[in-house]
Amino acid sequence: MKRIFAFILLTVLFSQIQAQPKSGETITTQKQKFVFETITSGLQSVWGITFLPDGRILVTEKSGEIRVIKDGKLLPEKITGVPKVYDNGQGGLMDIQLHPNYAQNGWIYLTYSKPDGNKGGTVIARAKLQGNALVNLEELFAAQPTTSAGVHFGSRIVFDGKGYIYFSSGERGRKENAQDLSNHLGKILRLHEDGRVPADNPFINTAGAKPEIWSYGHRNPQGLYYDMQTNTLWDHEHGPRGGDELNKVEKGKNYGWPVITYGINYDGTPITDVTSKTGMEQPVRYWVPSIAPCGLTMVTSDKYPDWKGDFLVGALAFQLVARVEVANGKFVAEERMLEKIGRVRAVAQSPDGYIYVTTENPGTVNRLVPVK
Numbered sequence: 476m477k478r479i480f481a482f483i484l485l486t487v488l489f490s491q492i493q494a495q496p497k498s499g500e501t502i503t504t505q506k507q508k509f510v511f512e513t514i515t516s517g518l519q520s521v522w523g524i525t526f527l528p529d530g531r532i533l534v535t536e537k538s539g540e541i542r543v544i545k546d547g548k549l550l551p552e553k554i555t556g557v558p559k560v561y562d563n564g565q566g567g568l569m570d571i572q573l574h575p576n577y578a579q580n581g582w583i584y585l586t587y588s589k590p591d592g593n594k595g596g597t598v599i600a601r602a603k604l605q606g607n608a609l610v611n612l613e614e615l616f617a618a619q620p621t622t623s624a625g626v627h628f629g630s631r632i633v634f635d636g637k638g639y640i641y642f643s644s645g646e647r648g649r650k651e652n653a654q655d656l657s658n659h660l661g662k663i664l665r666l667h668e669d670g671r672v673p674a675d676n677p678f679i680n681t682a683g684a685k686p687e688i689w690s691y692g693h694r695n696p697q698g699l700y701y702d703m704q705t706n707t708l709w710d711h712e713h714g715p716r717g718g719d720e721l722n723k724v725e726k727g728k729n730y731g732w733p734v735i736t737y738g739i740n741y742d743g744t745p746i747t748d749v750t751s752k753t754g755m756e757q758p759v760r761y762w763v764p765s766i767a768p769c770g771l772t773m774v775t776s777d778k779y780p781d782w783k784g785d786f787l788v789g790a791l792a793f794q795l796v797a798r799v800e801v802a803n804g805k806f807v808a809e810e811r812m813l814e815k816i817g818r819v820r821a822v823a824q825s826p827d828g829y830i831y832v833t834t835e836n837p838g839t840v841n842r843l844v845p846v847k
Contacts (some may be wrong), residue, residue: 494815495817495831496511497513497815500514502539502813502843504810504812506781506810507781507782507845508846509779510843510846511841513840514547514839514840514842515846516839517549518534518536518839519536519537519838520536520537520567520820520836521534521535521536521743521820521821521834521839522536522537522568522569522821522834522835523535523568523569523570523571523572523586524823524831524840525572525573527577533571535568535570536567536663536838537560538568538733539587539817540553540568540584541553541568542554543607544840552607553607554608554609555607556610556612557801558585558589560587561590561595563595564625565627566628567588568585569586569587570585570586570631570632570642571583572633572634574634575636580780581603582602583602583603584599585599585602585611586600586631586642589621594622594623595628596620596622596632597616599615599642600612600613600672601615607793608663613670616642616687618644618658618659620645620660622648622649622817626645627661627695627713628695629643629696629697630642630643630645631643631696631697631699631771632699632711633667633701634701635701635706635708636701636703638668638684639665639667639673640666640667641689641701642662642664642666642701643663643697645660645661645695645696645697646660646694647660651733653694653733654691654692654733656678656683657684657685661693662687662689662690663708663710663724664685664689676688676689678727689726690726690728692731692734692755693722693730694714696710696712697712698711698768698770700771700772704775707723709723709771709773709786711768711769711771711788712732713767714736715738716739716741717738717763717764718738718739718761718765719729719761719762719765719766720737720758720761720762721758721759721768721786722756727758729754731752733746733747734747735747735750737750737761738765759804759805760799760809766790766795768791768797768821769819769821770787770788770823770832771786772786772818772824772830773785773786773787774787775824776829778845779830785799785800786799786801786803789819789822789832790819791820795811795812795814795815795816796810796811796822796832797810798810798811798812798827813832816841818836819832829843830843
């Protein structure tokens with residue numbers, strides 16, 4: 476009887492610990508207390524999020540919609556003029572970001588999978604918002620080759636504040652693409668903000684190499700962050716079964732996939748028994764088992780003083796947000812929070828300093844409001 480009672484008690488306690496967070500609930504973590512606030516749950520497969528200077532929030536849905544949140548409410552009107560997308564598997568309308576000087580130039584940048592017959596490929600484009608419509612759409616880059624695969628498109632966009640954009644492209648489910656400099660797949664890429672190829676990109680003078688490549692050996696990077704204080708680019712990417720990675724991304728370097736990995740095939744068979752090799756970079760943090768990371772930001776806001784400098788990593792498979800501490804380029808600690816929130820697709824810090832977390836299916840947008 477005592478054993479049965481103990482089992483029931485542990486089950487109840489575990490269910491309480493694992494309960495899905497509810498809007499209005501106060502969450503206490505190791506270093507920060509906050510109120511979990513759901514702004515809307517009326518979306519589908521939310522992918523990207525960005526914040527307009529007038530307080531409106533734009534979110535992308537994978538199916539090809541851009542939705543608007545104003546004064547804490549999801550508007551019924553959708554943004555028109557969105558380019559047609561290749562909505563297949565993981566592909567569709569993905570990231571959305573404002574140019575750092577948006578107030579002056581009005582540019583909004585998008586990544587999406589563009590149809591190419593029965594194939595699709597990752598595209599970077601920019602446009603301006605006129606009323607409720609995208610206008611002056613410019614396609615800046617299209618990853619080659621396109622394929623009919625429905626997996627591993629990437630794709631995130633970041634700016635370095637010096638006139639360059641970085642963005643990620645997955646290897647489209649073919650491991651060998653990541654090590655092949657003759658294609659754009661499994662790479663981090665770098666362009667001028669108007670789409671021109673920078674003359675100092677690392678492979679611009681390498682015969683047969685795509686000049687847009689900044690780094691290679693990536694699997695499916697769905698998190699990207701540029702730390703303007705230290706001029707450091709970070710990514711996280713999906714491993715297969717285990718082996719997700721957080722990487723410090725540097726010019727011209729090889730991040731190893733699939734030659735080195737801490738993961739295995741989905742059927743349990745090995746990919747390789749090699750986890751390190753000369754000339755290939757080690758991750759700063761790797762996850763086994765896989766958390767399926769998606770969405771990445773660094774906390775710089777004074778609203779969360781004890782989180783400043785920490786990464787927040789969304790997780791699709793584990794349905795949580797991981798706070799990752801890194802010091803001097805080395806992993807220090809990790810705290811997992813908001814467990815069972817749903818499949819986290821984006822984590823972002825707004826201009827007014829609040830952290831937003833989005834989930835897919837159901838599509839929600841949530842805000843973390845600090846409590847002192």
